Amino acid sequence: MKMKKTLWYALVTLATIFVGVSLMRASNRFNANARLASQTCPDNDSGLKVPAGFCATVFADNIGHARHMVVAPNGVLYVNTWSGRYYGNDTPHAGGFLVALQDNAGSGKADVVERFGDTVQTGGHGGTGIGMYRGAIYAEINDRIVRYSLSNGSIAPSDLSDTVISGLPLGGDHPMHPFIIGADGAMYVDVASATNSCQKQNRTPASPGLNPCTELETRGGIWRYDAKKTNQTFSTAERYATGIRNAEGFAFIEDGQLLVTQHGRDQLRANWPGLYKPEQEATLPSEELLVLKANGDYGWPECYHDAFQQRLVLAPEYGGDGGKAIGPCANKLAPIAVFPAHWAPNAMVRYDKEQFPAHYRNGVFIAFHGSWDRAPYAQGGYNVVFQPLNGDRTSGQCEIFADGFAGATESPGQAEHRPSGLAVGPDGSLYVSDDIRGRIYRIDYRGGADFNAVSVTHCSSALAPAGNVVAPAAQPPEGTHPNAGASDARSLPVPEGATREMVQLGESVFRGQVGGGACTGCHGDSGQGTPLGPPLIGKKWLWSNGSYAGIRKTITDGVSQPKEYRSPMPPMGGAQLTSDQASAVAAYVWSLGHQASSK
Numbered sequence: 358m359k360m361k362k363t364l365w366y367a368l369v370t371l372a373t374i375f376v377g378v379s380l381m382r383a384s385n386r387f388n389a390n391a392r393l394a395s396q397t398c399p400d401n402d403s404g405l406k407v408p409a410g411f412c413a414t415v416f417a418d419n420i421g422h423a424r425h426m427v428v429a430p431n432g433v434l435y436v437n438t439w440s441g442r443y444y445g446n447d448t449p450h451a452g453g454f455l456v457a458l459q460d461n462a463g464s465g466k467a468d469v470v471e472r473f474g475d476t477v478q479t480g481g482h483g484g485t486g487i488g489m490y491r492g493a494i495y496a497e498i499n500d501r502i503v504r505y506s507l508s509n510g511s512i513a514p515s516d517l518s519d520t521v522i523s524g525l526p527l528g529g530d531h532p533m534h535p536f537i538i539g540a541d542g543a544m545y546v547d548v549a550s551a552t553n554s555c556q557k558q559n560r561t562p563a564s565p566g567l568n569p570c571t572e573l574e575t576r577g578g579i580w581r582y583d584a585k586k587t588n589q590t591f592s593t594a595e596r597y598a599t600g601i602r603n604a605e606g607f608a609f610i611e612d613g614q615l616l617v618t619q620h621g622r623d624q625l626r627a628n629w630p631g632l633y634k635p636e637q638e639a640t641l642p643s644e645e646l647l648v649l650k651a652n653g654d655y656g657w658p659e660c661y662h663d664a665f666q667q668r669l670v671l672a673p674e675y676g677g678d679g680g681k682a683i684g685p686c687a688n689k690l691a692p693i694a695v696f697p698a699h700w701a702p703n704a705m706v707r708y709d710k711e712q713f714p715a716h717y718r719n720g721v722f723i724a725f726h727g728s729w730d731r732a733p734y735a736q737g738g739y740n741v742v743f744q745p746l747n748g749d750r751t752s753g754q755c756e757i758f759a760d761g762f763a764g765a766t767e768s769p770g771q772a773e774h775r776p777s778g779l780a781v782g783p784d785g786s787l788y789v790s791d792d793i794r795g796r797i798y799r800i801d802y803r804g805g806a807d808f809n810a811v812s813v814t815h816c817s818s819a820l821a822p823a824g825n826v827v828a829p830a831a832q833p834p835e836g837t838h839p840n841a842g843a844s845d846a847r848s849l850p851v852p853e854g855a856t857r858e859m860v861q862l863g864e865s866v867f868r869g870q871v872g873g874g875a876c877t878g879c880h881g882d883s884g885q886g887t888p889l890g891p892p893l894i895g896k897k898w899l900w901s902n903g904s905y906a907g908i909r910k911t912i913t914d915g916v917s918q919p920k921e922y923r924s925p926m927p928p929m930g931g932a933q934l935t936s937d938q939a940s941a942v943a944a945y946v947w948s949l950g951h952q953a954s955s956k
Contacts, residue, residue, distance in 0.1 A: 359711045360793075362689060363706075376568050376584070381462065384602065384751075386763035388395055394903045398411070398412030398413070398414075398803065400412075400414055400465070401414060402414055402415050403415055403798055404761055404764070405760065405761045405762065405800075406759070406760045407758065407759050407761050407800060408758065408808075408812065408813055408814075409804060409808075409809070409812060409896065410714075410802055410803060410804020410805070410808055411760060411800055411801065411802050411803070411804065412800065412801050412802075412803050413798055413799070413800045414465050414466075414731070414798070414799050414801075415466070415468065415796060415797070415798060415799075416434070416458065416460070416465065416466060416467055416788065416797040416798060416799040417434075417458050417466070417467040417795075417796070417797040418794070418795065418796045418797070419450075419452055419794060419795050419796070420436060420438065420450065420456050420458075420470070420795040420797065420945045421438035421439075421440075421449060421450035421454070422438050422439045422440060422443075422444050422449075422483070422792045422793070422795060422875060423436050423437075423438050423456075423466040423706060423777065423778060423790035423791060423792055423795050423797060424436070424437050424439050424483075424484070424485040424486075424487075424533075424777050424778050424790065424792055424888065425437055425485050425486055425487045425535055425777075425778040425780075425790070426487065426771060426779070426780040426781055426788055426790055426797075427487050427488050427489045427494075428780045428781065428783065428788065429489060429781045430783055430826055431783075432459070432460070432782055432783055432784070433457055433458065433459045433512045434457070434458040434459075434467070434780065434782070434788060434797065434799065435455065435456070435457055435458075435487055435489070435496075436455070436487070436778070436790060437454065437455060437457065437483065437484050437485060437487040437496050437497060437531070438450065438454050438455070438456060438483045438485065438792075438795070439454070439482070439483040439484055439485060439792065440454070440477075440482050440483050441483075441869075442835070442836070443835065444792075444808035444907040448503065449477050449482075449483065450472075450795070451472075452472035452473075452476060453472040453473040453474035453475060453476055453481075453632070454472075454474050454476070454481050454482075454483035454484070454498065455472065455473050455474035455487070455494070455496055455505075456470065456471070456472050456477060457469075457470070457471045457472075457473065457512045457513045457625035458470055458797065459512055463647070465799060465801075466795070469512065471512055471513040472513075473513040473514055474496065474498060474503075474505070474518070475498050475499075475503070480499070480870070480872060481498055481499065481675075482498075482869070482870055483498065483500050483778060483931055484497030484499070484533065484534065484816060485497055485533040485534065485535050485605070485855045486502065486533070486535040486536040486546070486547075488536060488537060488538045488544075488584075489538075490538045490542060490584045490802055491542075492506075492507060493505060493507065494507065494514070494754065495521065495536070495538065495544075495584060495748065496518075497525075497534045497535070497536070498623070499527070499870040499871065500523060500524060500525045500526075500527050500591075500865055500870060501520055501522060501523045501524075501525065501860075502521045502522075502525070502534065502536065502544070502546070502582075503518035503519060503520055503521060503522050504517075504518060504519045504520075504524045504584075504587070505518050507768045509806050509948060511872045517876060519587045520587060520588055520949070521544070521582070521584065521586070521587055521588075521589060521630055522544075522582050522589045522590070522591060523588070523589075523590055524546065524548070524590050524591040524861060525546070525591050526548060526551070526575050526576055526712045526847075526862065527592070527865060527868055527870055528551060528841070528864065528868055529550070529551025529552060529576070529838070529841040529885075530549075530550065530551060530552060530553060530559070530833070530835045530841055531549030531550055531602075531603045531808075531835075531945065532549075532836070533547070533548060533549065533605070534546055534549075535605045535606075535704075535716070536607070537607035537608075537609070537615070538584045538622065539613075539615070540613075541581070542564055542583055542584045542585045543581055543582075543583065543584070544581065544582045544583065544584040544648060545579050545580075545581055545597065545607060545615060545617075545649070546565050546579065546580045546581070546582065546684060547574065547579060547603065547604045547605060547607075547617075548575070548576055548577070548580050548591075548735075548874050549577065549601075549602065549603035549605075549620075550572060550577040550602045550657065550658070550736045551572055551576050551606070551841050551851050552572060552622075552658075552660045552841050553622055553623050553624060553833075554566060554622050554657075554672060555567050555570040555572050555573075555577075555657075555674065556628075556675050556915055557599070557659035557676055558839040559838055559841040559898070560623075560628065560833060560838070560839070560841075561623060561628065561839050561841050562627070562628045562630075563628065563629070563671045564628070564674070564839075565674055565675075566658055566659070566672065566674030567673065568939075569774055570658055570659075571848065572598070572623060573599055573600070574593050574847075574848075575847055575848075576591060576592075577599060577600065577601060577602060577650060577657055577658070578596050578597070578598055578599040578600065578601050579596075579597045579601060579604060579617065580595045580596055580597060581596045582595055582599040584869045589671050594878050597649075597651060597652075598649055598650065598651065598652065598653040598655065599653075599654050599688075600653075600654040600655040600656045600657045600659075600660075600689060601617065601619055601647070601657060602619060602620055602621070602622060602657040602658070603619065603620040603812050604617040604618060604620075604647075605618060605620065605702065605704060606618035606702050606703065606704050606705030606723060606724070607705060608705045608706055608721050609707065610707055610719070610721075610746060610748070610749060611637075611707075611709075611719050612748060612749070612751050614648055614649075615648075615649040616647065616648060616649065616705065616721065616749070617647050617649050617745060618644070618645065618646055618692075618702035618707075618723060619644065619645040619646075619647055619657075619692070619702075620654065620701055620702065621642040621643055621644050621645065621661060621662065621699070621700070621702055622642060622657070622658070622672070623639060623833060624638070624730065624833075625637060625641050625642070625661075625673070627730075627830070629673040632673055632677070632678065632679035633679055634750065635733075636734065636822065636823035637823075638731070638732040638734075638823075638830075639666075639698060639699070639730070639731035639732075640664075640665075640698050640821075640822070640823050641661070641662075641663060641664075641680075641826075642661035642662050642663060642664075642697040642698055643662040643663070643664045643692070643695035643696065643697075643698060643819050644694055644695065644697065644698065644699070644700050644701070644702050644725075644819075645662055645692035645694070645696075646693055646694040646695070646702075646723075646744065646751075647690065647692050647693065647719075648690075648693055648749045649858050650690065653670075653690045653691055654688075656686055656689035656690070656729045657672065658675070659675045659684070659685055659689075660672060660685070660686035662681055662692060662695055664695050664698075664819035664820055665680075665820055666680065667760050668683070668686075668691065669683070669686035669687075669691055670683055670686055671681065671683060671684040671685075671686055675687065681773050684719075691930075693749060693750060693751060693757070694744055694751045695722075695819045696725070696742075696755060696816065696819055697738075697816070697817050697818070697821065698728070698730075698731065698818050698819070699723040699728035699729070699730045699731050699736075699737070699738070700727065700728055700737050700738030701725055701726035701727060701728060701738055702723050702725055702726075703724050703725070703726040703776070703777045703778070703874065704723070704724040704776075704777060704778045704779045704790075705721050705722065705723045705724070705779065705804035706721065706722050706779040706780060706781055706787075707719065707720070707721050707781075708720060708721070708722060708743075708781060708787070709781070710781055710782075710784070710785030711749065711785060712784060712785025712786065712801065712802050713785060713787075713802045714802065714804075714806075714810075715833070716745075716806035716808065716813075716832070717743060718808045718839075719746060720742050720743055720744055720745045720746045720752075721743070721746060722741055722742070722743055722744075722758060722779055722787065723729070723742050723743075723744060723779075723800070724741050724776040724777060724778065724779050724789060725738035725739065725740055725741070725742065725776065725777060726738060726739075726775050726777055726792075727739035727740075727762075727763065727767060727768075727769065727775050727776075728770060729769045729831045729832075729833065729834055730831060730833075731752055731823070732744065732768075732828050732829065732830050732831035733824070733826045733827065733828050733829055733830050733831075734823040734824050734826060734827065734828075735767070735823075735824050735825070735827050735828075735837045736768050736769075736828075737767070737817065738767075739756065739760075739762050739763040739767045739772060739776070740757055740758075740759060740760040740762065740776065741758050741759040741760075741776055741779070741789055742755050742756060742757055742758055742816055743755070743756045743813075744756075754812070754815045754816065755815065755816035756814065756815055756816060757800075757813075757814045757815070757816055759776075759800060762774040762775060762776050762791065762954050768828070768831075769831075772793060773793065773794070774790060774791035774793050774794060774796055774877075775791060776789050776790070776791060777790050777791060777792035778790035778792075785801075785802075786799050786800065786801050787799070787800040787801075788800075795846045804844070826891055838881075838883060839885075843884060846860045846861040846863070846864040846945060846948070847861065848952075849945070849948035849949070849951075850948050850950050850951045850952060851944070851948065852905040852944055852947045852948065852951070853904075853905070854905060855905065855940070855941075855947075856868075859940060859945075860941070860944045860945050860948050862938070862941040862945075863942040863943070863944045863945025863946070863948075864945050865940055866932075866938050866942040866945070867880075867884075867942055867945050871937045871938065872932050872934045872935075872942075876930055879926070880892070880893055883931075883949075886948070890926070891921065892949055893946050893949045894949050894950060894952070895950065896950070899919075899920050899921060899949075900916060900920075903944050903947075903950060904947075905943060905944060905947045908943045908946050909939060909940055909943035910941055912929065912930065912934075912939050912942060912946075913928060913929065913939055915927045915928035915929070915930075915941070
């Protein structure tokens with residue numbers, strides 16, 4: 358017995374020594390990495406954590422809500438900025454929504470900043486998508502993608518833009534239109550869903566899914582156009598792939614195939630508490646990396662990806678039972694890689710330069726904007742990761758490349774910065790945009806040829822548990838709009854004397870994307886009404902008889918003394934509408950009311 362105790366103590370002692378040595382080695386490695394970082398990046402002013410040998414600095418700051426970026430061959434960085442309800446309807450930056458940044462002095466900082474494009478005064482609201490093709494800048498603005506030609510010696514255009522595509526759907530939960538342009542001029546545009554899961558009442562507990570989901574006719578997929586042509590109009594004919602809820606990240610890989618990211622759906626537990634455990638709100642569904650195929654169907658809204666089962670499963674809105682039923686999902690296209698739920702992949706870029714170590718060649722960097730729907734558990738994302746690839750297959754586990762954007766607290770309301778866009782410069786530098794405070798980061802490699810890939814930090818597994826409850830449950834940052842998918846102008850009736858194009862223009866006026874004054878503040882995002890203004894989707898009309906002409910007169914004259922609501926409406930809603938715009942918004946309001954009454 359004494360011998361056994363002696364042996365046991367000896368083993369414990371040896372184990373303690375081993376653990377101590379391991380911890381010392383880990384500590385020494387950490388300290389060595391920290392010393393290397395300080396030596397290779399003495400001018401680190403970013404607050405980011407990057408692998409040893411890399412240097413992250415602030416290239417530009419306070420340029421507006423910076424979204425996607427593209428770098429010209431001469432090193433000029435172009436950024437699209439956005440505005441609106443995603444940012445609390447704060448005051449946009451003065452000047453154009455597009456920004457050109459140049460480092461003339463070679464200091465690693467943008468010392469030339471030029472703004473161009475539409476402004477608030479011209480009815481602009483900015484956008485997300487931006488690209489470059491044949492020396493011209495392409496950018497999303499409101500419901501259009503436009504093209505700017507650049508003259509020699511100038512980093513900002515002097516001429517007006519040409520419209521490449523117009524009439525892109527707006528409104529609902531995802532009104533942005535990121536895109537990418539291939540070498541052949543094919544332009545692939547994300548036309549994201551208006552709703553979370555195509556319910557009869559968006560984001561509403563136990564509301565079933567619409568079957569068929571008519572939203573898929575004009576949303577929830579990728580559309581393809583020709584960047585060489587102008588004056589193309591959005592239609593169902595150009596749909597390239599479907600069943601993609603929101604594909605904000607695009608990247609062409611080495612063989613020319615196109616990869617896209619997908620934001621997985623929200624609120625499985627919140628809307629279906631009888632089918633899901635509380636922690637599954639934070640762990641389901643996966644965020645996805647997809648290979649885009651012509652006519653491909655990736656499953657939204659009928660399906661979502663369950664990382665624990667490693668397959669697509671049937672959504673509860675369409676008869677799903679909490680993860681067991683598969684149904685039509687067996688025939689949908691599955692992702693090639695998955696990431697933790699709700700991290701929000703907002704941008705992606707393939708690394709094809711030589712500045713970074715060979716470990717990073719031909720993989721993709723993905724910017725995760727950060728979650729809200731993991732609450733009440735700890736949020737996740739708020740980082741840039743690297744996904745190794747071998748062709749159109751993953752060749753290793755996802756790695757955390759840059760972290761620390763959020764600062765002390767990872768949450769939508771308290772994050773200091775949130776990564777939103779990525780671009781690779783001609784010298785191999787990686788740029789990261791932040792859409793909270795408008796910061797642009799630049800990441801370079803300065804560590805020499807001895808980069809050690811063993812020291813990288815892998816991403817959390819998509820199978821990781823939710824963890825402990827740390828905060829109250831959260832609400833969608835875009836708000837909860839039960840009728841978000843119901844008022845697409847392409848499916849509304851048209852009043853006599855108007856046209857379909859007028860109704861579509863009227864929707865843009867109503868939402869404030871044209872004309873400079875939104876109606877949604879008083880009448881709600883879908884015309885459902887607010888305490889300030891009446892609903893527009895019922896049969897009751899407080900002013901006029903509800904006719905097209907009567908509605909137009911009310912808009913033109915205004916309502917100085919409301920009958921039942923506290924907010925007066927000035928003539929033209931307080932905006933400087935043209936006669937055509939007033940007629941268009943009247944047609945749209947008429948359509949809202951008659952759509953509701955015809956059901």
